[in-house]
Amino acid sequence: xxxxxxLTKASKLLITKKITSxxxxxxxxxxxxxxxxxxxxxxxxxxxxxxxxIKKFQSLIARRAKYEPVAHLISxxxxxxxxxxxxxxxxxxxxxxxxxxxxxxxxxNKTVTKGSKMPILDVGTGSGCICLALKxxxxxxxxxxxxxxxxxxxxxxxxxxxxxxxxxxxxxxxLAGFKGNLQDVVIVxxxxxxxxxxxxxxxxxxxxxxxxxxAEALFAGRHGLSAYRKLFKQINQREDKPRAIxxxxxxxxxxxxxxxxxxxxxxxEVSSLRDLCGKQRFIxxxx
Numbered sequence: 001x002x003x004x005x006x007l008t009k010a011s012k013l014l015i016t017k018k019i020t021s022x023x024x025x026x027x028x029x030x031x032x033x034x035x036x037x038x039x040x041x042x043x044x045x046x047x048x049x050x051x052x053x054i055k056k057f058q059s060l061i062a063r064r065a066k067y068e069p070v071a072h073l074i075s076x077x078x079x080x081x082x083x084x085x086x087x088x089x090x091x092x093x094x095x096x097x098x099x100x101x102x103x104x105x106x107x108x109n110k111t112v113t114k115g116s117k118m119p120i121l122d123v124g125t126g127s128g129c130i131c132l133a134l135k136x137x138x139x140x141x142x143x144x145x146x147x148x149x150x151x152x153x154x155x156x157x158x159x160x161x162x163x164x165x166x167x168x169x170x171x172x173x174x175l176a177g178f179k180g181n182l183q184d185v186v187i188v189x190x191x192x193x194x195x196x197x198x199x200x201x202x203x204x205x206x207x208x209x210x211x212x213x214x215a216e217a218l219f220a221g222r223h224g225l226s227a228y229r230k231l232f233k234q235i236n237q238r239e240d241k242p243r244a245i246x247x248x249x250x251x252x253x254x255x256x257x258x259x260x261x262x263x264x265x266x267x268x269e270v271s272s273l274r275d276l277c278g279k280q281r282f283i284x285x286x287x
Contacts, residue, residue: 001054004045006030010061017065019205025070029060032074067208080133085159090152091217093129096275097190100248100282101133103273104188107244107284108138117142121182121242123174123189123231124148126217128156128167130188135165144180146172174227175234182240191227192220193250193257201252223253225260232264245285254280261285 007026014022031038033056034049049057060073071077071092076085079093080101086092104120112118118141122131125145135143145167147153153169160167172178174191196219199207210218220227228247235242245265249257254272261270261283268287275281 001049002045003030003041003047003049006049006054006057007041007045010057013061013065017067017205018203019064019067025064026061028070029064029073030057033057033060067205068212069209072212079129080136082129082132082136082163084127084129084132085155085162086127087151087155088212089149089214090155091126091213093127096277096281097130097248098133099275100188100190100246101130101137103282103284104134104186104246105137107246108141108186111243119180119185120144121146121175121178121185121187123187124191124227125156125169126152126190128159128169130190131167132156132160132163132165134188135167136163143167144178145169146174146178148173174231175238182235182238182242185242187235187242187245188247189228189231189245190248191231192216192218193224193227193248194219195222195224195250195253198224198250198252223256224250225253225256228257229260232260236264241287243287245283245287247283247285248281249283251275251279251281257283 007030010026011022014025019025027038027041031041033053034041063073064070069092071086072088076083077093080098084093108118120134120141120143122145125131125147128145131143131145134141145156147156153171156169170177258272265285265287268285270285272280273282273284
């Protein structure tokens, strides 16, 4: 069989499963099997594949047809142009989170003198994708990644090493393990923010896909507020306050997240921001 033939067959199967990215997924998985780029796969549709290559590809497509995320199948996901290695025990980076990175970088560039070392704290860093992307954009910034999971911390450090980026990673239950001064620090966080009730409104593809990811990295109690409620409480228990906080939130209950932020930081400038799909996805808190 040729590249064109196996891609057509695989895409048709994924389409029957209502997978919206069927063609892209098939192309990415075949490129992974052939150890080449997606562009080269598409440039040579006439190329014939070996039986071993076809079997490996079909095995991956069968797993994808059961909604297993592509990032798990190939063990990495590109985030802000960086190949971020992943694990099933760690949340997969999302495209909308790239916008959170941009919001922090834009604030940093407007606030701090060029060349100075703005301190940035990524709370709940997971794979390290946010703080590593920020280090790429803001090489002079001093950046920490805080994470409670030992497996996630190991993964984040490995990603930093692979990318040649210098970030300090600390084992910490949100802010609890950070002993530095928060003054002038910018906090960024993409903590769990889903309410399990939201699952019934998701498509089969999304709902089944989420079942492959760690629940503790997705769900945060009623209306998804518990993780941020804990983080805000930790911040308010400290005398040294950060200069700004940027968080990613669930759009279904965005008004509850906005109220939580305003109640915890009544003197701050608090605003919600939309993602590229027009959904309320981020909250900016300027203290």
